[in-house]
Amino acid sequence: MSAPEGRPEIRLGIVGLGLAARMVLDSLVDDPRIAVVAGADPAEPSRAEFARRTGAAAYPDVAELLDAPGVDAVWVASPTRFHRAHVEAAAAAGKDVIVEKPMAPTVDDCAAMVTAADKAGVLLVAGGVRSLDPAFAAMRDVIGSGALGTLRHLSATAHTGWLLRDRAPADLDESLGGGIVFNQAPHQVDTVRLLAGGAAVRSVLATTATWSERRPVVGQFRAELDFDGGLTAVLCYDGHGYLRSTDLVRVEGPASSVLADAGLVVASGSRGAVRPHGDHLQLVTDDGAQDIPISPGDATTGAVAELLAARRPGAGPPRHCGEWGRATLEVVAAIGESARTRTRVLLAEKGLHT
Ligand SMILES: NC(=O)c1ccc[n+]([C@@H]2O[C@H](COP(=O)([O-])OP(=O)(O)OC[C@H]3O[C@@H](n4cnc5c(N)ncnc54)[C@H](O)[C@@H]3O)[C@@H](O)[C@H]2O)c1
Incomplete structure (x- = not known):
């Protein structure tokens, strides 16, 4: 109010x-x-x-x-x-x-x-x-209502120009909290953790890739997350900027920030799926399709x-x-660790049920 x-x-x-x-x-x-x-x-x-x-x-x-x-x-x-x-x-x-x-x-x-x-x-x-955006509060409500049946999988796929924007050296230095994983994975990790109702992330398996000739540092990552209870999530992020999520799906206003940072986000359950789409959610279940309005506002x-x-x-x-943020950073750090060690990283994080 x-x-x-x-x-x-x-x-x-x-x-x-x-x-x-x-x-x-x-x-x-x-x-x-x-x-x-x-x-x-x-x-x-x-x-x-x-x-x-x-x-x-x-x-x-x-x-x-x-x-x-x-x-x-x-x-x-x-x-x-x-x-x-x-x-x-x-x-x-x-x-x-x-x-x-x-x-x-x-x-x-x-x-x-x-x-x-x-x-x-x-x-x-x-x-x-981005998980603070009303789009994800609305998705959480849909998931909580049981409309999707049992939530089974979450995906977030983003294409952005993060890597090739003007950047100070510290922005790309992972030891200082820079680089694409530390800077952009929090949007996706936080979003899937929220949609998962704060269930604990049990393990992370990830890769990172460096292929840009213009800026040869990590510009892409991919991560699989296993949550307590069997839910899975896949996060993909490509920061090279040739094609962006906002080129793939055209939306206006605050919805474009959601798309740009978290990417195309889909929650899939045993009897339906839901995603943010512009100023509404697109919900498709065994009972049919419906558009659900999203409240105004943004992550700020x-x-x-x-x-x-x-x-x-x-x-x-x-x-x-703060504890929620710490847990998100733990998953983000595990993405980097998994990519470096080429192993699945097991996390001890407690679930914060929201
Ligand atoms: N939420 C988002 O979408 C988003 C977007 C961009 C950046 N960020 C985050 O915001 C933070 C800042 O990033 P940015 O892109 O604005 O960087 P920036 O370099 O554009 O701005 C940082 C500002 O902090 C100032 N500064 C430096 N040392 C300071 C100090 N000791 N005390 C006070 N100010 C100081 C700098 O002079 C500069 O004006 C980072 O943590 C970054 O990851 C978040």
């Missing part, structure tokens, strides 16, 4: 004012529940652009943002290698946090971020992932909604809590 006009529910500061911040800013500025009140970035041009767009104060240092009056929560959109330090600092300052994907370069970093938030008694939302408003809901007295933790 929106706050009455002029009375936002939360005053947000944004740490890191680059591409990711620019991508979420329109949704945040348009959201009556939110007031964007501060930003932090060492780069003056990024601060100037942010101040122009929002009218909010922009600081060169995160500590100044955290000291500024009237910041309730922080959206961490700095480079991945700084996420842990920035989440820990925000938590220590008593701020709730939404952190971009990938949550951190390592699973240990994620665990430390969860601990820092718990210790400080603040909320941590593992945001920036989805993250905000989870944070706001969890801030209400007596509410439980957000679905995309």
Whole structure:
């Protein structure tokens, strides 16, 4: 529910004012529940652009943002290698946090971020992932309704231009949380984990491939996930950009972001299948076909909604809590490990039933 006009529910500061911040800013500025009140970035041009767009104060240092009056929560959109330090600092300052994907370069970093938030008694939302889009909440509802019978298989196939966009060296360095697996697999892993109802991923078998002459680093991955209970998922991601998912299926608006990042996503059950298709879900079962509308919004408003809901007295933790994000990164890291070692990686992850 929106706050009455002029009375936002939360005053947000944004740490890191680059591409990711620019991508979420329109949704945040348009959201009556939110007031964007501060930003932090060492780069003056990024601060100037942010101040122009929002009218909010922009600081060169995160500590100044955290000291500024009237910041309730922080959206961490700095480079991945700084996420842990920035989440820990925000938590220590008593701020709730939404952190971009990938949550951190390592699973240990994620665990430390969860601990820092718990210790400080603040909320941590593992945001920036496409699974926060209303399309996937709607798919989850369809699956939960039993319309598909028993859920058997999930697939996500994405073709994007991720690899060949302009990139700083750190964006491609896996040790710093860069590279296509760390950056893009979270969208697909998070989505299938959500659709699987938070069942535990038991094992991962994956390959990665390097074939671009223009940028000879990993540009493609493929992963099979086995969930507790027998459900399987296959993720395919090709970042070379010659043909994109949005060329294969033409859709407008926020739906194109879902398609671009998570790809073509299909959930198949014993008596039907469902997929997002533009502004609706296409559901086909033994009883016939139907289009199901998807609520308006996007992954940014989805993250905000989870944070706001969890801030209400007596509410439980957000679905995309820090522990959820840690578990997703564990699967993402297992994709890299499986590809490197050419073995199936067994995971000990506990299921988070959502
Ligand atoms: N959710 C998505 O779809 C999405 C898209 C792009 C990036 N991301 C994620 O967002 C994060 C940032 O990526 P990006 O593409 O915006 O990178 P970017 O390089 O465009 O922007 C990062 C910004 O952070 C600033 N910065 C650097 N050090 C900082 C510090 N110590 N404190 C505060 N700011 C600092 C930089 O000056 C820059 O303006 C990464 O974790 C990335 O994976 C998510």
